[in-house]
Amino acid sequence: MNMSKQFDVIVIGGGAAGLMCALTAGQRGRRVLLLDHAERVGKKILISGGGRCNFTNLQVEAAHFISANPHFCKSALSRFGPNDFIALVEKHGIPYHEKKLGQLFCDGKSVEIVNLLLEECRLGGVQIRTKCSVEKIEPRNIGESRFALQTNLGGYETESLVIATGGAVDPEDRGDRSWI
Numbered sequence: 001m002n003m004s005k006q007f008d009v010i011v012i013g014g015g016a017a018g019l020m021c022a023l024t025a026g027q028r029g030r031r032v033l034l035l036d037h038a039e040r041v042g043k044k045i046l047i048s049g050g051g052r053c054n055f056t057n058l059q060v061e062a063a064h065f066i067s068a069n070p071h072f073c074k075s076a077l078s079r080f081g082p083n084d085f086i087a088l089v090e091k092h093g094i095p096y097h098e099k100k101l102g103q104l105f106c107d108g109k110s111v112e113i114v115n116l117l118l119e120e121c122r123l124g125g126v127q128i129r130t131k132c133s134v135e136k137i138e139p140r141n142i143g144e145s146r147f148a149l150q151t152n153l154g155g156y157e158t159e160s161l162v163i164a165t166g167g168a169v170d171p172e173d174r175g176d177r178s179w180i
């Protein structure tokens with residue numbers, strides 16, 4: 001008997017990217033599960049912008065991004081740009097200010113942005129499992145199930161799988177922290 005739980009979308013990684021992806025899919029009516037091996041999601045957001053999260057910039061254009069496919073940024077930004085995120089921040093009543101060069105920061109703490117993302121996930125019916133380690137991912141083509149995941153919390157199956165586990169750490173990279 002198959003005891004795996006079935007989802008339309010599983011997102012591995014509950015950082016800024018994974019949370020946005022999960023809430024968007026959830027609010028489109030998809031059954032979404034977000035998994036993270038950490039004890040809480042959005043940890044990097046908490047330390048971002050020196051604790052106040054530089055959540056967007058008034059001037060964001062495709063030309064500001066380096067990509068092997070420059071058209072991707074054009075397409076992505078035409079569908080969700082800074083004003084869309086600012087609208088979300090205002091919907092949640094989060095006070096913010098412009099620091100310099102169009103950089104927008106919370107007046108308060110970055111946790112307000114994490115709470116915004118979690119509330120939007122809740123509205124989209126996203127299920128979140130923390131302290132969840134993925135042990136195995138296998139391709140599967142049975143009905144709508146295309147991936148089978150084994151985790152320390154049990155088995156899951158999904159039609160779409162998103163891996164949003166952050167970037168690889170480059171030991172040579174001193175990091176551009178100009179947003180702080």
Ligand SMILES: Cc1cc2nc3c(=O)[nH]c(=O)nc-3n(C[C@H](O)[C@H](O)[C@H](O)COP(=O)(O)OP(=O)(O)OC[C@H]3O[C@@H](n4cnc5c(N)ncnc54)[C@H](O)[C@@H]3O)c2cc1C
Nearest residue numbers: 013014015016017018036037038044048049053054165166
């Ligand atoms: C000090 C600092 C300040 C910053 N300030 C800003 C700022 O103000 N504004 C800004 O735009 N950017 C800022 N950044 C950059 C920003 O934090 C990152 O670009 C952003 O968080 C990347 O989001 P992400 O979702 O791709 O990855 P991450 O935030 O790294 O999230 C990845 C998630 O995946 C989980 N994960 C990883 N591996 C696994 C696994 N095998 N199984 C399950 N889960 C896994 C992790 O626990 C984590 O929750 C800052 C970065 C730093 C370090």
